[in-house]
Amino acid sequence: MGKHKVVVVGGGFGGLQLVHGLDGADVEITLIDRRNHHLFQPLLYQVATTVLATSEIAWPIRRLYRDRKEVTTLLNEVVGVDRGTKTVTLRSGQSVPYDTLVLATGARHAYFGRDEWEDVAPGLKTLEDATTIRRRVLLAFEQAESAVKTSELDALLTFVIIGAGPTGVELAGMIAELANAILPPEFRKIDTTRTRVLLVEAGPRVLPTFSEDLSAYAKASLEKLGVEVRLGQPVTAISEEGVTIGDSFVACRTVIWAAGVQASPAAKWLDVPADRAGRAIVKSDLTIEGDENVFVIGDTALVMQDDGKPVPGIAPAAKQQGAYVAKVIRSRLGGKAAPGPFRYRHQGSLATIGKRAAVIDFGRIKLKGGLAWWIWGLAHIYFLIGTRSRLAVAWSWLWIYLSGQHSARLITQKETLKSER
């Protein structure tokens, strides 16, 4: 009889924490991901805004488990789960058998039924998303330098970010910094400080998961950076010409979507109930109803807290769930009593605004401004994987601090230069 087979789908924060938690357990692990790298998503906006390079926030998954001989990494895509035969079906045709299956397949951005917006308004979830946004932002300034018509120039220098959660706030702040502090000395025909950055939010405030005074501080900080914050105004149309916010049309060439997410199809593979965002509804031990061998964790699971609110779709929550499932598997293998139900401990919410300020909501303790920015920076360096990445990111930030220069300003991937409209 072989060892107990654990199949983990998804090499994000939840999946990696699970594999970490199973270190030394008597199991065979197969970790499957569509990508060859784990991505540190909280800093993805810095790739999109030319602060960090792609290689600084991503690690080849199989290298992480070089010395864990019981871990097999597969670059492959899951297309289905057969709970009868206890196998996972891969895009390449093979089946992978499991004794325990953990789905940690995350979420993508969602357009609330307006998928046609995606081409014009990319979201930010993958490295390619980040380099796409970086390319579009930089190309807008480049095309403005060549523009002849004033109307075209204005549209090129207008950036609209939709959604004022942490990602939207962070993108808006950094694009404003780029336009106002980094790029001005490099352009001869345009004045990049004339750039308009609009942050549009359908709800009543920015950073809705933070306390009201931190929201107010974040809004004021963004406005100090020159960002126009439009609250309580839903976007009703997006086209290549611009964005309609409430009733007013804003001509712009660059739109970024930071407004909503949709879970991976894990619930469909399993044929279990899901909420409107596609998250699989799991029991308090993170297994699905009627099958204790299948766990769903992270952004693709709907887990309720005692107060009736769902566990938020953020990295610390996914990590706690990964660690919890590792404990459950260990207790089962050891024939011990299962741990109690999963309980989420909220460790705080963080967001940065530009290069000097941040807000941190630890619940009782709330911080804002420069000190919060330093805590934010140190926390993120701490959570990166490996000495090399920590040094590289710390060094990149220090360099920017000393030189005032962003280093990761490459326009890559092919995109035809458009002629003027």
Place this chain on the structure above:
Amino acid sequence: MGKHKVVVVGGGFGGLQLVHGLDGADVEITLIDRRNHHLFQPLLYQVATTVLATSEIAWPIRRLYRDRKEVTTLLNEVVGVDRGTKTVTLRSGQSVPYDTLVLATGARHAYFGRDEWEDVAPGLKTLEDATTIRRRVLLAFEQAESAVKTSELDALLTFVIIGAGPTGVELAGMIAELANAILPPEFRKIDTTRTRVLLVEAGPRVLPTFSEDLSAYAKASLEKLGVEVRLGQPVTAISEEGVTIGDSFVACRTVIWAAGVQASPAAKWLDVPADRAGRAIVKSDLTIEGDENVFVIGDTALVMQDDGKPVPGIAPAAKQQGAYVAKVIRSRLGGKAAPGPFRYRHQGSLATIGKRAAVIDFGRIKLKGGLAWWIWGLAHIYFLIGTRSRLAVAWSWLWIYLSGQHSARLITQKETLKSER
């Protein structure tokens, strides 16, 4: 009357050296490039083989001239030159007037009339080329880990590099290192040391521009790394199934083209004679016949040396030509006598073989082995632009030396996982 207008097309080694040489001259410079970055091509093979990250060998051109207010940088594509009206026509529709025009538009890889080979056998000239090759090399190992059929596994673990100049030799050596030294501990189902790397050359020896004993040393060093060197055997067919070398077919999934280049269409824009590789034939002062206001330099120009051989298409030659043209322009503006004809000084040829050896041919002095490798490394760090890049590359190399790990192993860009053949 405005200042003398110099238009430079191409931000490679030649174009940048020209702009550098005109520092302080009473001119207005417009530098046009299709890319937003200058690329340090001699290290491009290290991006393709996961040693360096893209941002370590590329710099936004406009940042280099941040403090040179007389330099305007345009991200745009030239589609023609009108020598009558003395204007350059851009893809976006505008015209840029010049008093002096310098075309430094480089070369692309060429397939000797077999353009259909490009999809299967990408060349290495741009950052996208490098990330494409990196993706294909890494995906081959990833797909091999999932492969079921032995024939497919063998084809996935076979890499064919066509052309044994410095680029081909460097790629073959690094892929062999990757397979034999970096990847083995990370795979569970395949033995990456079984990888076959074939370096195919139609001519009689590797590194044909080096002395015969250095060629022989390079060949022996490659073979010690496990590379199969096939000399005097032209490639007659390339398909998705494999490569036909002479009469024998080798099944493989990864082919890299390092065999030939074709100059940019500069000669066509100017309507001047060109050689078979498309290089514009220029006079000894690097102007074209009958128009002293138009210079062509670098890989896109055919310049003859006194010994009747053309100046080689390498970075130092382009830089010398850029510096020479700056001198000519300055002497004209100052009403002084023109400098004598352009003379190329060959400073030596360098190539690395894997991570421990290199060959350097300084003419009289010839070096090989570990010492040559150190000189090669220091020379390349010296020629990089800016303190930050020098530190970053030195640090990456030091890290690889200390840890035995390559850091730039991301698979990016979308490519569907293929099912097995």
